Every structure is written in C-alpha cells, then in structure tokens.
Amino acid sequence: MNKPIIQSNSNPALTFAAYLIIISIAMYASSIITPILLALFISIILAQPIKWLEKKKVSNGWAVTMVLAGSFLLFFGMGEIIGKSIAQFSQEAPQYAERLSNISTSIFDTLHGFGFDLSITNIENTIKPGKVMGYGAIFLGEIGSLMGNLFLIIFVLIFVLLEINSFSVKMNAIIDTSDGAISYFSKISNSIRQYLGLMTIISLLTGVLVWLALIIIGIKYAILWAFLAFLLNFIPNIGSIVAGVPAILFAAVELGFGGAMWTLGSYLAINMIVGNVIQPQIMGKGLGLSTLIVFISLIFWGFIFGTVGMFLSVPLTMIVKIVLEQKESTKWIAIMLGTVDEAQTIVNSNKLQLGKS
Numbered sequence: 001m002n003k004p005i006i007q008s009n010s011n012p013a014l015t016f017a018a019y020l021i022i023i024s025i026a027m028y029a030s031s032i033i034t035p036i037l038l039a040l041f042i043s044i045i046l047a048q049p050i051k052w053l054e055k056k057k058v059s060n061g062w063a064v065t066m067v068l069a070g071s072f073l074l075f076f077g078m079g080e081i082i083g084k085s086i087a088q089f090s091q092e093a094p095q096y097a098e099r100l101s102n103i104s105t106s107i108f109d110t111l112h113g114f115g116f117d118l119s120i121t122n123i124e125n126t127i128k129p130g131k132v133m134g135y136g137a138i139f140l141g142e143i144g145s146l147m148g149n150l151f152l153i154i155f156v157l158i159f160v161l162l163e164i165n166s167f168s169v170k171m172n173a174i175i176d177t178s179d180g181a182i183s184y185f186s187k188i189s190n191s192i193r194q195y196l197g198l199m200t201i202i203s204l205l206t207g208v209l210v211w212l213a214l215i216i217i218g219i220k221y222a223i224l225w226a227f228l229a230f231l232l233n234f235i236p237n238i239g240s241i242v243a244g245v246p247a248i249l250f251a252a253v254e255l256g257f258g259g260a261m262w263t264l265g266s267y268l269a270i271n272m273i274v275g276n277v278i279q280p281q282i283m284g285k286g287l288g289l290s291t292l293i294v295f296i297s298l299i300f301w302g303f304i305f306g307t308v309g310m311f312l313s314v315p316l317t318m319i320v321k322i323v324l325e326q327k328e329s330t331k332w333i334a335i336m337l338g339t340v341d342e343a344q345t346i347v348n349s350n351k352l353q354l355g356k357s
Contacts, residue, residue: 039156
C-alpha cells in the first residue's frame with residue numbers, strides 16, 4: 001500500500017496561517033507569477049503533440065522546436081489580424097460610447113413619456129452604459145499588457161518543455177513512494193491537459209460560430225468580438241455571457257434595435273448549442289468540481305491573480321483538489337470541492353465495505 005503523498009503533523013492554526021502568508025505573497029508577486037503560470041499551463045497543452053512526435057522517432061529537441069514554431073506562427077498570425085482591429089476599435093471606442101449614451105438617454109426619455117418615473121441621472125451613474133465599450137477596450141488592453149511579458153512566457157515555456165520528461169524522475173527523488181509519485185504527478189498533468197485542451201477546442205468553436213454569425217448580420221469588428229468570445233469562454237459560468245454584452249451594444253449603435261436583437265439571438269443560440277449540447281459530449285463526466293465551487297474559485301483566483309486567475313481558476317482549483325485528496329486529514333475538503341456524484345460514490349463504497357466486514 002502506498003504511503004500518503006503529503007505527511008504533516010502541524011497544528012491546524014499554524015497551517016492556516018501559513019496558507020494566508022502564501023496567498024499574501026502570491027498576490028504581492030502576481031506580476032511575476034501570472035506569466036509563469038501561463039507558461040506552465042501552455043506547456044501542459046503543448047506537451048501532448050511533443051510526445052506524439054517523440055513516438056514518431058523525432059528527438060525531443062526537434063519535437064519542441066517544431067511544436068513551438070507552429071504555435072508561434074499561429075499566435076503571431078492571428079495576433080497581427082486581431083491587433084489591427086483592437087487598435088482601430090480603441091481609437092473609435094469613445095465615439096461609440098457617446099452614441100450609446102445618447103441611445104440610452106433616448107430610451108429613458110421614451111419610458112418617462114409613458115409614465116415610468118425613472119431618474120435618468122441615477123440610472124446612468126449606476127449602470128453607465130456609455131462606458132461598456134470602454135470596458136471592452138480596457139479588457140483587451142489588459143491582455144495586451146500581459147503580452148508585454150511575452151519574452152518571459154516564451155523562455156519559461158521553452159525550458160519547461162525541454163525538461164518536461166524529467167519531472168516524473170524528480171518527483172520520485174523528492175517523494176519516497178515511486179509508484180505514488182508517478183500516479184500523483186500524472187493525475188495532475190492529465191487533468192489539466194484534458195481540461196485546457198478540450199476547453200480550447202470548445203472556445204475555438206464558439207469563437208468561429210460567433211464570427212460567422214456576426215459576419216452574416218453585418219457587424220463591424222466581427223473578428224474582435226469573436227476573439228473576445230474565444231477568450232472569455234475560458235472563464236466559467238459568466239464568461240460567455242459577458243462576451244456578448246459589448247457586441248450586442250455595439251450592434252445597437254451600428255445597426256439599431258433590429259441588429260441588436262439578431263446579435264442577442266445569435267449569442268443565445270450559440271451558447272445554448274455549445275454549452276448544453278456539444279460541451280457535455282466533449283467534456284464527458286465534467287470537471288470533478290461542484291458548480292458552486294467553480295464560481296467561488298473564479299472570484300478567489302481572480303482576486304489573487306487578476307484576469308489570468310479568472311482564466312485559470314478551474315485548473316488551479318483542480319490542482320488544489322487533487323493535492324487535498326492525498327492526505328486523509330484534508331480529504332474531506334476535497335470531497336466538499338467535488339461533485340455530488342463523487343460523494344455518493346464514496347458513500348456507496350463505504351457501505352459496501354461495511355457490508356463485507
């Protein structure tokens with residue numbers, strides 16, 4: 001029988017204090033940690049094609065070079081196309097924001113004429129619909145600032161990919177149970193690779209469908225809204241909803257009420273088809289996390305690491321859950337993070353063992 005991966009007899013209060021200190025340090029050093037985290041998670045995705053090339057008798061160095069070259073060509077090719085749209089949209093965003101404010105004022109005036117006693121000033125100060133366009137530009141600007149650390153991300157990515165085959169050996173050297181170490185490390189890497197790989201496919205499909213729909217409707221910057229849909233689809237629960245808001249408002253400014261309704265209907269149809277039909281088929285049994293925990297993790301990791309934390313909230317929580325499963329004293333926390341089906345399986349297994357005894 002394998003020994004526990006993590007052994008500790010520390011006081012729970014000291015352990016909790018240590019976690020708080022680690023979280024504080026992570027928040028303070030987030031500008032350095034976030035690009036490294038991105039590089040690590042990207043390397044997990046790219047590790048699969050590298051291993052496939054190695055099975056085809058390609059050396060590790062050449063396999064890493066080929067995969068990185070293909071990834072960079074795709075990244076910079078799409079970046080060139082999308083970058084031009086972002087630059088142009090950022091320049092025109094204040095104009096669209098002003099037009100959107102005028103539309104909202106007109107709507108409030110119409111409602112007031114029908115007898116709805118609404119305080120236009122208070123509503124605009126609370127919602128500020130004219131700034132929604134600016135929020136889209138700000139978000140894209142944050143992505144751009146993150147890409148300012150591109151060289152750090154690339155270098156970390158290269159070195160991780162070159163040494164990825166040695167991680168299991170190093171884990172065995174640290175942990176005295178060889179089989180347990182391999183199983184432990186493999187479970188983490190496989191879970192993250194499966195989630196990120198499948199979410200990339202699903203998000204790409206969502207982005208393509210949004211792009212086609214907006215092209216048909218005739219909305220300007222269709223590639224930009226599709227890119228936003230692709231990115232935000234990685235954020236669980238609310239990402240796909242948030243992605244549609246600026247596009248719908250932009251359609252209202254550019255094409256009027258009819259264009260906004262067509263855009264809204266397109267986003268609803270795409271999210272329903274992808275989210276309720278395609279994604280469950282591709283993702284299989286799911287994430288192994290409860291819906292509530294997925295939402296809380298979005299807030300928690302977003303608070304610590306900002307936008308990157310929101311994108312990586314699910315895989316980071318999956319790692320925490322797997323780590324907690326390795327120790328009997330923290331396994332109950334892992335059960336709380338998991339789904340009701342997993343908990344029911346444990347209950348049934350315990351009943352079966354009691355019946356045999």
